[in-house]
Amino acid sequence: MIPRYSRPEMVAIWSPETKFRIWYEIEAHASDAQAALGVIPAENAEAVWAAQDATFDVARIDEIEAVTKHDVIAFLTHLAEIVGSEAARFVHQGMTSSDVLDTTFNIQLTRAADILIADVEGLLAALKARAFEHKDTVRIGRSHGIHAEPTTMGLTFARFYAEMDRNLRRLRTARAEVATGAISGAVGTFANIDPAVEAHVCDALGLVPEPISTQVIPRDRHAAFFAALAVVAASVENIAVEIRHMQRTEVLEAEEFFSKGQKGSSAMPHKRNPVLTENLTGLARLVRSAVIPALENVALWHERDISHSSVERMIGPDATVTLDFALARLTGVIEKLVVYPDNMMSNLDRYRGLVHSQRVLLALTQAGVSREHAYAMVQRNAMKVWEAGADFMAELKADPEVAAALTAEEIEEKFDLGYHTRHVDTIFARVFGNTA
Numbered sequence: 496m497i498p499r500y501s502r503p504e505m506v507a508i509w510s511p512e513t514k515f516r517i518w519y520e521i522e523a524h525a526s527d528a529q530a531a532l533g534v535i536p537a538e539n540a541e542a543v544w545a546a547q548d549a550t551f552d553v554a555r556i557d558e559i560e561a562v563t564k565h566d567v568i569a570f571l572t573h574l575a576e577i578v579g580s581e582a583a584r585f586v587h588q589g590m591t592s593s594d595v596l597d598t599t600f601n602i603q604l605t606r607a608a609d610i611l612i613a614d615v616e617g618l619l620a621a622l623k624a625r626a627f628e629h630k631d632t633v634r635i636g637r638s639h640g641i642h643a644e645p646t647t648m649g650l651t652f653a654r655f656y657a658e659m660d661r662n663l664r665r666l667r668t669a670r671a672e673v674a675t676g677a678i679s680g681a682v683g684t685f686a687n688i689d690p691a692v693e694a695h696v697c698d699a700l701g702l703v704p705e706p707i708s709t710q711v712i713p714r715d716r717h718a719a720f721f722a723a724l725a726v727v728a729a730s731v732e733n734i735a736v737e738i739r740h741m742q743r744t745e746v747l748e749a750e751e752f753f754s755k756g757q758k759g760s761s762a763m764p765h766k767r768n769p770v771l772t773e774n775l776t777g778l779a780r781l782v783r784s785a786v787i788p789a790l791e792n793v794a795l796w797h798e799r800d801i802s803h804s805s806v807e808r809m810i811g812p813d814a815t816v817t818l819d820f821a822l823a824r825l826t827g828v829i830e831k832l833v834v835y836p837d838n839m840m841s842n843l844d845r846y847r848g849l850v851h852s853q854r855v856l857l858a859l860t861q862a863g864v865s866r867e868h869a870y871a872m873v874q875r876n877a878m879k880v881w882e883a884g885a886d887f888m889a890e891l892k893a894d895p896e897v898a899a900a901l902t903a904e905e906i907e908e909k910f911d912l913g914y915h916t917r918h919v920d921t922i923f924a925r926v927f928g929n930t931a
Contacts, residue, residue, distance in 0.1 A: 500778060500816070500817055500820045500821075501816050501820060502816070502819055502820055502823060504610060504819075505607060505610050505815060505816045505819040505820075506812075506816055508603050508606050508607055508610075508812075508815070509603060509811065509812035509815075509816070511553045511556075512550075512551065512553065513603075514599060514603070515551040515553070515556065515570060516551070517599045517602050517603070517700075518567070518570055518595050518599055519546070519547075519551065519574065520699075520700065521594070521595050521598055521599065521678075521696055521700070522543065522571075522574070522586050522587060522590075522595070523540075523543045523544050523546075523547070524695060524696045524699045524700065525587075525588070525590060525678060525692050525695075525696050526539065526540035526543045526544075526585065526586060526588075527540050527544075527695065528689075528691060528692040528694075528695035528696065529585065529588050529589075529688075529692060531691075531695075532689055532691060532692070534585075534588060534589075534689070535585035535588055536585070539581075539582055539584065539585045540585075542578050542579070542581075542582030542583075543574075543578055543582060543583070543586060545578060545582075546574065546577045546578045549577050551570075551573065551574075551577075552573065555573055555576075556569050556570055556573045557569075559572050559573060565592075566592075567587075567592040567595055567596065568592075571583070571586060571587055574586060588687075588688070589680050589687035589688030589692075590678060590680060590688060591680055591681045591710055593677070593710045593711050593712075593799065594677055594678045594679065594680065596804075597676075597677055597708075597711055597712040598676040598677060598678065598696070598697075598700070598702065598712075600807060600811065601673050601674060601675060601676060601702060601712065601716075602676075602700055602701075602702065603811065604670075604673045604717070604720060604811065604815075605670055605673060605674045605701070605702075607811075607815035607819075608666055608667075608669065608670035608673070608720075609670070610815075610819055611666055611724070611727070611815065611818060611819060611822065612663065612666050612667060612670070614818075614819055614822035614823060614826070615659055615662055615663045615666060615727070615822060616663065617822075617823075617826050618659055618822055618825060618826045618829065619656060619659055619660060619663065621826050621829040621830045622652050622653075622655050622656040622659060622829055623652075623656055623927065624830075625649075625652045625829055625830075625832065625834075626649045626650075626652035626653040626656055626923070626926075626927075627649065627923075628649070629647065629648035629649040629652060629834060629836075630647060630649030630650075630919060630923060631647060631649065631916065631919065632647055632648040632649060632834065632836045632839065633645055633646075633647055633648075633836075633839065633840065633843065633912055633915075633916060634646060634647060634648050634651070634748060634839035634840075634842070634843065635839070635842055635843040635850060642842075642843075642845075642846060642849065642850055643850065644850050644851075644853065644915060645843060645850060645912055645915040645916070646915070646916075647916055647919055648748075648749075648834060648836075648839065649919065649923070650919060650922060651737065652829075653922065653923060653926045653927070655730075655733070655734050655737075656926060656927075657926050658730050658733065659727075659730060660926075662723075662726060662727045662730055665723045665726055665727070666723055666724075666727065668723070669719055669720045669722075669723035669724075670720075672716050672719055672720065673716045673717060673719075673720045674701070674702050674703060675697075675702055675703055675704065675705040675712060675716065676693065676696060676697040676700065676702035676703070676704060676705065676712075677693065677704070677705040677708040677711075677712050678692050678693035678696050678697075679693060679705075679708055681710060682709060682710050682798040682799065683707070683708040683709045683710055683798065690704070709795075709797070709798035709799060710798045710799035711795060711798075711799055711803075713793075714789075714792040714793045714795065714803055715793050717789055717792065717807070718786075718789045718790045718792065718793050720789075721785045721786055721789035721810060721814060722786055722789070722790075724782055724785065724814050724815070724818050725782055725783040725785065725786045727782075727818060727822070728778070728779040728780075728782035728783050728818055728821065729779060729783065731775055731778075731779050731818075731821050731822065731825055732775065732776050732779035732780075734772075734775075734825060734829075735772035735773075735775040735776050735779070735825065735828075736772075736776065738751065738769060738772045738828065738832065739769045739772045739773060739776070742767075742769040742772075746838075746842065747835060747838050748834070748835055748838050748839045748842065749832055749833060749834045749835060750767060750769070750832075750833050750835075751767075751769055751770070751771050751772065751828055751831070751832065751833070752828075752831035752832065752833055753767045753833075771824060771827075771828050772828060774824070775821050775824060775825055775828075778817050778818075778820065778821040778824075779821065781813065781814075781817050782814050782817050782818045782821070785810035785813065785814040788806045788810055789806070789810060791806075792806055792807065846880055846881070846887070847880055847884070847885070847886045847887050847888075848880075848886065848887035848888050848910055849877055849880045849881070849887050851887070851909055851910045852873050852874075852877050852887070854909040854910075854914065855873050855891060855897075855901075855906065855909050856869050856870060856873045858900075858901055858905060858906075858909055859872060859873070859897070859900050859901065862900040862901060863900070864900055872894065872896050872897055873891075873897075875894075876890040876891050876894055876897070888906060888907065888910055891906050892906055
């Protein structure tokens with residue numbers, strides 16, 4: 496995490512102060528449950544809660560850990576310094592470090608997911624607004640980067656909306672899957688702690704008890720979580736790449752907002768570069784890089800090892816902070832994106848009607864020409880447009896074989912742009928429902 500690509504709310508989730516606060520809450524709620532069961536005196540649990548307004552000294556905990564070489568023990572030692580050794584005597588009763596660490600990690604992931612879900616909802620609102628704004632703004636569709644057939648800019652935005660709407664569901668599913676806690680003691684057998692303690696802690700902290708764990712919560716949950724983040728990041732890049740293409744000088748159908756005083760190049764004063772979407776492409780790569788380590792964390796030795804720990808200390812903050820920043824940045828890009836409908840129409844007309852070749856092909860087959868022969872008839876005229884800059888409609892009308900099958904009026908009718916946009920409302924209704 497670096498400040499350049501971070502937003503404060505997400506960063507705060509991963510701060511040492513937040514982590515230790517969650518550790519404390521787990522221990523305090525566990526003490527409550529133990530007292531209710533009669534395992535520890537009620538006054539001891541009350542004494543632990545007396546520290547709820549305390550500020551945990553991160554430097555002091557680090558100092559203790561330098562000696563103990565154990566982070567949870569260092570924290571518990573510091574907690575005892577705050578509440579007193581007698582009050583802290585029953586803290587962590589029957590628990591193991593993973594109970595605290597894993598439950599905390601899942602709390603952090605669910606909180607991060609809540610922010611990411613809100614981010615995607617904001618992006619969806621921006622995409623929807625631009626989709627309806629440009630529902631009927633015609634542009635050329637491309638396949639393999641080559642002019643294909645007409646579409647609309649609204650359909651482009653709608654397509655991205657539908658993709659991000661799927662991602663919203665993926666994030667919600669990933670959040671639900673990772674929102675589990677485990678307070679089950681060494682190797683997960685509850686030998687030294689009652690399952691009621693786990694149920695109480697999870698309920699208090701918005702989690703559900705892990706049905707069965709070893710000494711760690713199963714990491715397939717986390718692999719699915721980071722995989723969901725990676726898919727969202729891939730969609731971010733998908734949108735970013737389209738915008739980067741549209742901003743190319745020879746295309747210029749849309750471009751990122753260029754603010755007053757902004758500079759595009761240290762050498763060339765004329766430059767207006769797609770720096771935000773290029774940045775998003777790079778950030779997406781970083782989020783996706785968390786997937787393989789997360790998958791490799793699934794296979795742990797027996798009931799406990801910590802090969803996953805160092806990985807998660809990095810990918811947890813890095814992936815969520817980076818994706819949060821990327822989603823917010825993309826939302827701003829979409830909201831401010833400058834669209835050039837005239838350039839879109841100019842690009843569509845660049846090859847003088849060539850994009851209507853399929854309609855002519857189909858009309859010829861409907862007129863009784865075999866598909867193979869119809870294809871050859873249309874293609875030979877299309878090649879004249881590619882190679883000599885001819886007018887496609889004029890060439891078709893002048894072709895004796897085409898003219899024998901289709902009248903001039905029938906050929907002209909096949910160049911109607913409205914034919915290609917006549918189902919836009921149907922598609923919008925599929926994507927946006929009754930608001931279309």
